Structures are given as C-alpha cells and as structure tokens.
Amino acid sequence: MSASEVSSHYDWLVVGAGIVGLCTALHLARRKRRVCVIEQMSEVTNASTLSGAGIRFFDPDPGISAQVAQSHDFYSALGLAEDFRPCPSYYGFGAAANERLLDRAHASGMRVLSRAQLRARRPSVEWGSVDYAVEDEHAGFRDPLITWHALRAACERLGVTFRFGHQVLAFEDSTRARYVLTQAGRYGAHGVIFATGYWTPSLLERLGLPAVVRNRTITVHRLAGHNLAHLPFVVEHDSGFHARPTASGEILFGVPQPDWDVAPDNLPDRADAHLNKALAHLQRYAPVPLSFSGVRTTRSADAFDSVAPEAQTVLPEHTHVFAFGEGAAFKYAPARTLAYLNSILGS
Numbered sequence: 001m002s003a004s005e006v007s008s009h010y011d012w013l014v015v016g017a018g019i020v021g022l023c024t025a026l027h028l029a030r031r032k033r034r035v036c037v038i039e040q041m042s043e044v045t046n047a048s049t050l051s052g053a054g055i056r057f058f059d060p061d062p063g064i065s066a067q068v069a070q071s072h073d074f075y076s077a078l079g080l081a082e083d084f085r086p087c088p089s090y091y092g093f094g095a096a097a098n099e100r101l102l103d104r105a106h107a108s109g110m111r112v113l114s115r116a117q118l119r120a121r122r123p124s125v126e127w128g129s130v131d132y133a134v135e136d137e138h139a140g141f142r143d144p145l146i147t148w149h150a151l152r153a154a155c156e157r158l159g160v161t162f163r164f165g166h167q168v169l170a171f172e173d174s175t176r177a178r179y180v181l182t183q184a185g186r187y188g189a190h191g192v193i194f195a196t197g198y199w200t201p202s203l204l205e206r207l208g209l210p211a212v213v214r215n216r217t218i219t220v221h222r223l224a225g226h227n228l229a230h231l232p233f234v235v236e237h238d239s240g241f242h243a244r245p246t247a248s249g250e251i252l253f254g255v256p257q258p259d260w261d262v263a264p265d266n267l268p269d270r271a272d273a274h275l276n277k278a279l280a281h282l283q284r285y286a287p288v289p290l291s292f293s294g295v296r297t298t299r300s301a302d303a304f305d306s307v308a309p310e311a312q313t314v315l316p317e318h319t320h321v322f323a324f325g326e327g328a329a330f331k332y333a334p335a336r337t338l339a340y341l342n343s344i345l346g347s
C-alpha cells in the first residue's frame, strides 16, 4: 500500500483501548488533537475492564500518592464521584518499623496503628505478623466497566474516532508520518502511542520495534462465594502479593512474577507453592476459612521498564510506549498519562 491509499490521517494514533489508551486519547483530545484509538477486540475484555480498580492513596513513594489523588479527582470529574465505594486499606508491616514509611504516613496525614489499635479497630481480622499498619481510610474501589464506558463516552464527545476489532499488524515509519496497518486499512498520523498493556513486549517484537518494556505477569485469583466484601484490603509488599476485595464482593489476590509472556496454560494453578503461601497469608485476615473453591485465574497487564540498557534502542521519532508498571496502574493512569504527554508535548 502506498501513502496515497491511506484510509485516514490523524494527529495521533493510540493503539489499545485500555484505561491507559483511553486516558491518553482523552488528554490529547482536550488539547484539540485529532485522535484515533485502534483496538484489536470488538468486545473489549482487558486488564482494565477486569481490574479490581482499587484506589489506595498511601504509597511509600510520594510521587505515586500525588498521582493517585490527581487521578481520583479526574475520575470524579467524569461524573464518577458516586461510583467510588470506600473500603479502608491497611498497609501492614512487621515490628522493624520502617522509618521512611512512618514519615511518609505522617506526611500524608494518615495514622499508623499499632497491633492493639488494629485489633480494636477491626476485631474480626486476624492480624498475624502485622505489628503496625498505615490506615488509609479514604481508599476504595471503582467499578472498572463503568469507568471504561465513561472514559470512552468522554472521548467520543470530543470527537475521538474508535476502531474496534482492528488488530495492529504492522508499523511503518517515514520522515513525514507514522503508519499502522490493520486488516481493515492503513492509518497515518504524526505520532503513534502504544498503550497495549500485557501485549506490549510481544507486539513490539512483531512490529520490528525495540523492546523497551518487560512484562510483569500477575496471576490473579478470585475467591468467589465467601462474601468478604466487608474486609479491608491489605497490601503485602514484603510477602510479594496483593490481596483485596473487589466491588463485586469477590476477593482477589495475585503473585507478581517477572516474566516475559506466559502462555495461559503455564499460569500457576492452585497447587503452586506461591499460591498456597499467598492463600495461607490471606487467611490470617479472613474471619472465615478460605478455600480454593471458586478460584478463577487470569492475568494482569503490568509492565515495567527494566530492560537492560544495552538491550534498549531508541524508538522511531514520535512513537511512544505507555505501558506502566511497578504495581497496578488503574489508580494512577490518568495522572501518569497526562504527565507523560506533558513531557512530550509541553504542558
């Protein structure tokens, strides 16, 4: 196909209609850029629509805390203020209190509770080895599907074009423009942003682009039928897993694994040692015996940028990869995408 056969030309092509792609498209449209979002699925089921969508304001990194607060305001301004369901979060740690964490908690105006205070506050929770915890009383959930639809609608109101069911198969770069090819046609633009989540490393390889991110697979297990919606959500960085109830009352937990792509058949199952350890750990917080019945396993779409520097080469001009990792991204995607765009386009 030659450039004269280009089906459409835009300022920006955003590949991927997850939370990162939709936030990116909306920020660009607010800057009056002509944007087309190209998504491989017709019925979108991705990490964003399946997300626990937990919003936790406390983070040892003050930069992340600020981005979470900014993103919370962004979601609320989309008309989603009512959709936020509070559920306090406890960020637990052992006797060797980490001074940096304590300082951060105080600076954020959050209370650090001792084990005795935690017991008094939440008597039904078995606090196990937790000696202190930062109480993040304003944490909670959103409904990921409602958020996704609200973002899409906001994009459409500003004229963003969507192409669903169009998988990006090839990428071309010329001095004047960038092009992506799908089964349905060729799209040209000044710039392309890949917001392709879990798929990113394999897609970049297929398109002949340098691998600039790695995946971190989080296998996510849902324990249905336990009616644990009233549990606080607990983040256990020391033990390397995350656990939280979701808006639907299921409990969800995952063990991150620094892997490249993991085929669905190779996801850890309930016999996996890590999974058993995580379940035993989780049991300490649950007032009822937990079992593996009703476990559903899926995988998250985190990515992180720890590709060895010597393996990194530069992407073509005006080509960017927004695959955010180092933890879950739903809670800070709006702020992170805006910061990235400001760094590219100027604020």
Ligand SMILES: Cc1cc2nc3c(=O)[nH]c(=O)nc-3n(C[C@H](O)[C@H](O)[C@H](O)COP(=O)(O)OP(=O)(O)OC[C@H]3O[C@@H](n4cnc5c(N)ncnc54)[C@H](O)[C@@H]3O)c2cc1C
Pocket: 015, 016, 017, 018, 019, 020, 021, 038, 039, 040, 041, 044, 045, 046, 047, 048, 049, 050, 051, 052, 053, 054, 055, 166, 167, 168, 169, 195, 196, 197, 198, 199, 203, 220, 244, 252, 298, 299, 300, 301, 302, 322, 323, 324, 327, 328, 329, 330, 331, 332
């Ligand atoms: C079960 C679960 C629970 C989670 N809980 C939380 C939480 O509590 N709090 C939190 O902050 N985060 C949470 N996360 C993480 C967060 O939801 C994800 O990090 C975030 O949604 C990733 O968004 P994304 O847009 O980068 O990726 P995705 O949502 O995966 O979107 C990527 C899109 O790119 C499309 N795509 C890929 N390749 C192509 C191609 N070749 N052509 C066209 N389109 C393509 C895909 O189809 C997909 O729609 C959770 C994730 C999961 C799975």
